[in-house]
Amino acid sequence: MEVDVQKIFGIDTFGTMYYSTDDNTFNKRTKDTIITYTNYQLAEISTANPFNPLKINLFYQDFNTAIILDNRLAEVFKIDFNTTVPYKNVTFISTGFDNTIWIYNQDLQQLELYDYKTNKIRLKTVPVQSEVLDLKSDYNFSYLLTKNYLYIYNYFGSLVKKFENKGYDSLAFSKANLLLKEKNKLYVLTKNNDEIKAIDHPNLLINQFLVTNESLYIYNDGILRQYQLKLE
Template identity: 80%
Template sequence: MRKLVYLFFALSLSVSAQEQIQMQAKDSTHLKAKAIFGVDTFGTLYYATDDNTFNKKTKDTTITYTNFQLGEITTANAFNPLKINLFYHDFNTVVILDNRLAEVFKIDFNTTQPYKNVSFISTGFDNTLWIFNQDLQQLELYDYKSNTIRLKTVPIQSDILDLKSDYNNCYMLTEKYLYVYSYFGSLIAKYPNDGYESLAFSKAHLALKKKDKLYLLSKNTDEIKPILHPNLLISQFLVTNETLYIYHDEILRQYQLKPE
C-alpha cells in the first residue's frame, strides 16, 4: 500500500512538471531604463529613461523623442513600428510617432467631444486605439482620425490592471477576470484572475505575472501554465514570439520559451 502511495505521488510530480513551461537562458544586456516598453523580432529596444525620454535603440543607433510639456510616459506601444503610441496619463493625452520618432498625431482627450477620461490605451487596427473610458467603465475602440467610437463593450465591474492588444485581439486584465476580445469587440474568452497583476503579449503568447512568478497562455489554448524560471526579481517582463525578457536591476535577460 505504501508503495502505491509513493508511486501515485511520483506520478503526480511528473504530471505537474510536464505542465510547466520550460525556458532556456539566451543572452543578457546591461540597460539603464526607467521603463522598457518593447523588444521587436530584430532586437530593437523601446524604452524610457529617467528624464522621460523615449528611446528606440537598434544595434547601430539610438534615436529619441521627448515631450517635456507632457511629463512622464505612462505606457508605450510599438507593436506597429510605423504608428508608435505614447500615453501620458497625467495629461490624458496620446502621441503617435512614426518609425523615426517624428510626431504625426496628437490626441488630447481633454478637448475631444465628448470628453473622455482615459486610464489605459493600446494599439488597434488601422487608425484606432483600444481605450478604457474610466468614467463609463467600458472598453472602446477609438478612431483617432475621425474622433469616433467604432465599438464599445459592456461596462466592466472591477478595476482594470492592464491592457494589451494586436490587430486581432485585445486582452484586458481586471481584478476579477482576464477578458479576451476580438477586433469586432466580441468577448471570445474570459478567465478568472488568480492573483495576476500584469501581462505581456506577442503574436503567439500571453504572459502573466503574479508576484515573482510568470505564467503563459498560448494562442489556441485555454490553459494558463506556469513558467519554470530562476528565482529572479522581476521589475518588468516582455514577450516577443518565443522569447521572454525579464528586466531587473539594469539587466535585461533573454530566455527561449519551450512550450509543449
Template identity: 55%
Template sequence: MKQLVLFFFISCLTLSAQNKISANYIAVDSLNADVFISKNNFENLYYVQNNVLFKKSDKHTINYSNIQLGNITSVHTFNPLKINVFYGDLNTVIILDNRLAEVSKLDFNTLQPYKNISHITTGFDNTIWLFNQDFQYLELYDYQTKTARYKTIPVSSKVLDLTSNYNYCWLLTENNLYCYNYFGSLVYKFKNDGYTHIKAYNENLILEKENILNFYNHETKTISAIDIPNMLISQFFVTNQILYIYTRKLLYQYQLKTD
C-alpha cells in the first residue's frame, strides 16, 4: 500500500510539471554584488560583495565583515532580527541583529560536543537548523543553551541545499527532498529530479533545475514550472508573491500568480 501511495505521489509531481505558473514582470534594478541574499517587506536589500555582508535601504547602507573567519558560506535573513551568517571554513556561525551587530558567535570547533557543519538555516525562537555532516543528520540547535533540541534520522546522499521557515525545514539531497517540522519529524519526502537549489515560500517551495525555476505547492503536492524568460540565474529569492532573480549586475522582480 505504501508503495502505491508513493507511486501516485511521484506520478502527480511528474504530470504537474507540464503546467506553468505565470509571473508578471515588475521591474529590474542594477546591483553590484557577488551574492544576492534577499529583499524583505521593509525594502531592505541584503547582499555580499567582497566577502562583506551589506544591508541597504533607501536611507542608508550598513555592513558586517569578519575576515578572520574566512569566506562567507551562506546568509539567512528570514528573521531580520536574528540574521545567521555561516563561515564554513572555520565551522562558525555568527548571529546578527537588525543593525548587523553581533549577538552571538558559535564556534563549533570549541563547543562540546564537536559538530562538523556543512549547512545551516534559520529556526524558530533562539534556534538554527544545522546539518551535521559527520553523522549525516539535521539538528535543531538552541544557541542560547548550546544544546540540540531535536535530531532527524540520518540521510544517505550528499546535501545540496537547506531552507526553512518557522514551521518547517527542507533538506535537498542528491537523491531526495525532505520536509521536517520543528520537532524534527519527517513530514514528507520525494525524489529529487535534478533540483540543485531551493527557497521556502510560505509552506511552498521554489526549486531550481537547470536554470529553470519551479513552484512546489504543498497543498496539491504538485510541481509546476514558473513562466519567466530565459536568463542565467545566479541567485533567487521569493517573498510576498514577489520573485527576485539576480543575474549578475541586474536584479529582476516578478509577481507570481500561484492561485
C-alpha cells in the first residue's frame, strides 16, 4: 500500500493509523476522518506512542518536553521536564498506567515511572550501564533496549528478564509479541518465552517496522507492507 508520510507511529486493530507528515504535525487517520495536532513551538516530534488512544504521548527531545493528547488530539497535559523539581534530563518516554509515563532519566541512567499530574516518581529501576537505544511499554511491562542488553521490567519496576543484545538497534511491541530489529533482519520474543527467534520475511530494506497483534508492518520508500506473523 502506498503511504505518503514521514513516519508511522502506530496502527491499531481497526486500521487507525497514527503518523507524521512533517516534523511538527501528528495525524490520526481513520476510515472516515483525518485529524491533526501541530505544535510549532516544540519543533520535531521525537517519538509518539498511541498505545492508549485516550492518552497519546508525544515526546519532543530537543525541548525535553512531553505532550499528552486525548483521542481527538486535543492537548490535555504538557510536561516540561526543564521546569520540574528536581530537573530531569529525559531521552525516552513511553506509556504507563493511570496518569503515568515511563521516562528514561539520562543523568541518573535509570528508568522511572513518572506521575505527571502529581510530579512524583512512583518507582525507579536500578541504573543501567550502557547507552539506551529504544523504549517501549504497555500497562504491565516495560522493554528497555540498550547497546549491551534488553531489559524487561514489570509494572513494579522489578527486572523480570534480561537478554544480551546481539546487534539489535530498535524494537516494536504489541501484546504477546516483542520484535527486535538488527539492520534489515527481524527477530521475535513471544510472551512467556526465553528464546529470541529470527523471523523469516522478504529481503527488504526496513525504514520502520510495527507490530499489531499478529500483523507485522514494514514501511520503506513510501510503501507500507503488511504480513501475518506465523509463530510456532
